[in-house]
Amino acid sequence: MGAGGISDREKEIMLRLRCGEERAFEELYRIYSVRIYRSILNMVKDKEVASELLQDVFIKVWEKREVIDPENSFRSYMFTIARNMVYNYLKRSSLEMQMTAYMAATKSEFYTHVEENVLHQEIEDSLNTAIDMLPPQRKKIFVLCKIEGKSYEEVSRLLGISMATINDHIVKATHFLKNQLKDISQTYMVLLFTFLDF
Template identity: 50%
Template sequence: MYITDHIPEKDLLIRLQGGDHRAFEIIYKKYSLIIYANILRMVRDEDIADDLLHDLFLKIWNKRVEIDPENSFKGYLFTCSRFLVLNFLRHVSVERQVEKYLSSVRTELYTHIEELVFLKETDNILQNAIGQLPPQRQKIYTMCKVDGMSYVEVASLLGISISTVQDHIVKANQFIKKQLSTTDNLTLLLGALLITY
């Protein structure tokens, strides 16, 4: 049986190197509280500090043969714990950056989908309004406003005067604005922008 007060640390470390579980327990009891307090001071979270302390002593056990009994073990523990905490904080920082990026991508995608849905709904309302125009007015409006033809081109193709084309467009715009006024204000605004160019 070990008597912890009487075993020099160097001897404990030599026994630890040899895989002595009792020596490991004694070392753990001797240093765990002070190392835990140091880790907690850096991470400010008890659960994380517990996990990191556990990881530290697991590494100590797994790398026990590399421990130099001639050097300060306490200093070695503090150095190892500091590196462990820094790696943890670096990992958390990377995770936060990734989460921030993914969040912005999700928001962008959601906004894009929302805009597409809104534009589709607005386009349906606009197409419905255009579909209610008299056939000749609908044809002229479509040629000018949808196909992008000039009043001169439309007049020439249909064999009518430019002022007739203009009259149809003015009346079509008035009718469509009136139809759009029955929907919400945002759609109305968008519709007005679509038809007044």
């Protein structure tokens, strides 16, 4: 057992992860995913949201793998990322609720309904157009994970590729989509980023 209660095994996995080793990423996923999921679920009280946020946590871990400090607890690092993800999710959810309340308070019921339908249709059209611009494999992975809601493990088995590869595709797809949609009005961006952010 190393300093601070960190095992030599955990240090070794973190060092391998820093070097971009996909197997190390998958080992850490197996070790921590259930505990992180339960923690997130306890905060958001929604299984679907918790599953989505769990995937976003591991996307962030993969993105930031080069700055992971093997001398510090990986468990604490993961839970800190998870808490920040939940905080951002709850903040976005609150903003959406405020927007909806404002629309309901300032417009007639019919007009609000029509405006919301138009807004959601334009969001959907913009997003679908951008998704269609992704490379075929990246599009397939993005749709399976983000649209159909499949877990990385399910997609890994379905396509015969590693979860780290799936992570990489999701990160690149999300950045591409945000860049493609950056000129959309602020109202649209709030709702789109609720879907795309991690």
